Amino acid sequence: RDPPGLAMFTDLAAPGADVQSLWRSARSARCEAKSCQTERISTAEAATQSHTGRDAAVQTEQGKDVLQDFQQEVQVDYTGLLAFLQAVEDTVIKELNKNWKSRAFDGFEVNWTDQNETVSCLQTLSYPEARGKKLQVTSVSWNATGSVIACSYGRLDDGDWSTEKSYVCTWNLDRRGLNPQHPDLVVDVPSSVMCLAFHPSQPSLIAGGLFSGELVVWDTSRTEDPVMWRTGMTDDTHTDPVYQVHWLPDTKHRHPSRLLSVSTDGKMLVWREERDGRLALADGFALVAQQVPRSARMKKLAWAEAAVGVTSLSFSPFDPHVFVVGVEGGYSLRCSTAAQTPALPPGGSSVPLRAPVELAFSPHAGPVYSVSCSPFHRQHCFLLPPSPRNLFLSCGTDGQVHLHSMLQTQPLFALQVSQKYLFCVRWSPVRPLVFAAASGEGKYLQLLLFDLARSTRKPTVSLKQALSHCPVYCLEFNSKQTQLLAAGDAAGTVQVWQLSSDFTEQGPREMNQLEQLASESTD
16 A cells, blocks of 8 residues: 555656756857868979090109119119029038928828717618628628728628528718618629629729639629629639639739739639620649648648638738738738749649749738738838838638748737637728728637837727627728728628827827837837
C-alpha cells in the first residue's frame, strides 16, 4: 500500500530543450576568410667570363758563382782514386780469394717458410678393402713432383702370397678435398706387390715388382687401363719375389730409361721397354757364392748354389756404375755394372749374366733388409778419405744400423737400435747427418729419426707409427717437399709425417762434421 499523500509512479516522455550557442554565432560574425600574397618578384640570371687568359710562372736565375761552386763539388780526383785502388788492390784480392775458398756457409740456404718445431703426423692414409683383407703396406714411393704418394699392398709375413690379390694405391696430397680413406687411383694386381718406384722425371709412371717375379709399369694417368709394360712369365723372369726396382738412365740408346730389378733368386736384371707393351731383358747380373766370403752365417744357404738372395739395392748418386746390395747371408756387397766376369754357372737367360761383386763388407748377424747410399759430397772431398760420397747405411734382422765407407770392409760404426728386426733405412736428402729407420719392435718405437750431430748412440726422435704394435716395413723421404716423410706399416696404413726444421735445415759446417765423424771412426 502506498504511503499517504503519494500517487503511483508512471512513465512519462518529456519534450527536449534546445539552447542555441551564443559563442559560436558571435565567433562566426567576426571571422572572415582572407589570403595574403606579395607582388611578383622580378629575377634575372647573369654570368661573368674574362675574355682572355694567361699563365705565368716565376723562376729565379742561378748566379754564375753558385753554378761554379756546384760543379767544383762534384768533380772527382781520378788520379787520387787510382792511387788508392792500386794501394789496396792486393789486400782486396787476397780477401776475395779467402772468401771464395771459405766453407763457412756450405749448405746454407735462406729459408722463407714457416719454422716447424716438432715432428707431426699430417695424414694417415689407407685403403679399407686392403685393410679388410689384412694386407700390409710393403712399399711407398713419391712421384717426381713430390705431391703424389703411392703404396703397394701385399704380405711380408706368413701366407699364400702367390694367389692373393693385392693393390697399388695413390693419393695426391695437394688435391683439394683429399679423402685419406679413398685413394685417387686403385690398381688391382693379381699377385702381391713387393716394391714400388716412381719414375725420376715422369710423374705418372710407376714400376712395381711382384711376388710372382714379374715386373710391371703403370701409367697413373690412364685410369681405365694403367698397365704400360710388363715382363710376363718367361724364361728371363725372376723365379723369386722381386724386392726392389730402380730406374736407370740410358744414355746409349733411344730408350728414355731402363729398369733394374733385384730378387732373392740372386739376379739383378735390366729391362728395356718394347713397343708391344713388353719389358724385354737387356742386361743382367747374378751374385755367385764364390764372390761372397765363406761365413758361419751362410750355412743356412746351400753353398753349392750359384745365386745368393738379394733383398735390397742402392746406387751411388755420383758414379752411375757403382751400387750396393744387401743379401740374405748378412753381407752388403759393393758391385759395378761395368763388371765383365761371367756369372758361373751360366743360367738359362737369353742374355749372358755377369758377376758384379767388387767388395764384401763386414756382415750383419742376419739378413740385410735395406741399404742406402749417401747423397752428399763436395768438391775436393777426396783429400779427406773416406769422403761422404763413399758412405752408405745398412740395416737388418740383427736390429743394427751400420755406417760403411765403400773403401773399407769394416763399418765406421754399428748402432744397436732394436733387439728385433730393422726393415728399412734411408738417408735424408737434405741433411748429411740425418737418417731414418723403420723398426719391427723393441726398445724404441717404430719410426726412428737420427741426427748424428746430436748423438751417434740413440735416436733423436722416436715416433709411434700405429696404434697397435705393428712393425713399420718401409719409409721414404720426399726429395721435393723435403719436410715430408712417408712410412708404411703392417696394419695397412701410410702415415705422412711433417718433419721439424731441425731435420730439414742443413747447418753451415755439417759436411765437415760428417767428414770428421768418418775420420774419427777410422782412427
